[in-house]
Amino acid sequence: QTNYEIDPIRISPITLRFSNSIAAIDALSLPAKGIAISPEHPGEWRWSDDATLSFTPSADWPIAVHYVISINPKQAFRAGAVFHDTELELSSSALSASLQSEFYQDPSDAANKRAIFSIEFSHPVHLTNLADLLMLTPSLDGTGAPIMAVPQFEILPGANARKVFVKTAALGLPKEGGSLELTLKPGAQSLVRGPNEAANRAANIKTTGSLTNSVSLPSLYSLTVQQIMLALIDTPDGEAEQILELSFNTEVN
Numbered sequence: 001q002t003n004y005e006i007d008p009i010r011i012s013p014i015t016l017r018f019s020n021s022i023a024a025i026d027a028l029s030l031p032a033k034g035i036a037i038s039p040e041h042p043g044e045w046r047w048s049d050d051a052t053l054s055f056t057p058s059a060d061w062p063i064a065v066h067y068v069i070s071i072n073p074k075q076a077f078r079a080g081a082v083f084h085d086t087e088l089e090l091s092s093s094a095l096s097a098s099l100q101s102e103f104y105q106d107p108s109d110a111a112n113k114r115a116i117f118s119i120e121f122s123h124p125v126h127l128t129n130l131a132d133l134l135m136l137t138p139s140l141d142g143t144g145a146p147i148m149a150v151p152q153f154e155i156l157p158g159a160n161a162r163k164v165f166v167k168t169a170a171l172g173l174p175k176e177g178g179s180l181e182l183t184l185k186p187g188a189q190s191l192v193r194g195p196n197e198a199a200n201r202a203a204n205i206k207t208t209g210s211l212t213n214s215v216s217l218p219s220l221y222s223l224t225v226q227q228i229m230l231a232l233i234d235t236p237d238g239e240a241e242q243i244l245e246l247s248f249n250t251e252v253n
Helices: 197-202
Strands: 014-017 035-038 043-049 052-057 066-071 087-091 097-105 113-121 134-138 153-157 163-168 178-184 211-217 225-234 240-248
Touching: 097 178, 097 211, 113 178, 113 211, 134 153
Parallel strands: none
Antiparallel strands: 014 052, 035 066, 043 052, 066 087, 097 113, 113 163, 134 178, 153 163, 178 211, 225 240
């Protein structure tokens, strides 16, 4: 998996570790011979030591591509080395996503209540059409009617086009409470492309399944304890004192 959290990104290498010394001594300072990856990917095979062979890619791995590593033992290893597994298989990471949610109330403005959803993708994705893939659905009340009109929302991009935040407009709380569900429909498209068109055609560069998550909305007149914590504080005379800290879902007098 490529690390997109750092700049520049770190593209994961392929490392083959053998149980015994298998490389020719004079091969350690040169690009490795007798080994190839299919489909082709730009990069270089080199021996890290006499039992470790690494492929360092010069371009990011395309998404969900199956690779075969072929080894010619007579060319790749020292004379007399015995190695029977001349083909190895592996696949690059598939495109995936996760969806989290929370109910937010501004501590300085009790009327500013919102649902906030965070979507994190495994790879950078196009954000221009993401709003078309999002659907907010209020739950139903006892009569079968929605508890509220579908609220407006905005999309706030995070780092590296991998994480986005979906924030609703300020919400009026339903009288009896309920929930607000966000669905991410299939079709989010990755920005990661392969080194050639064959790799791009083979890759699964769009999300294929739907994701849903919901925020629980308190009732209009509800007051609930959201968190109870024990904490230590220092008293004016320098003594430690234990207190009980309560967090509520709204302001209290």
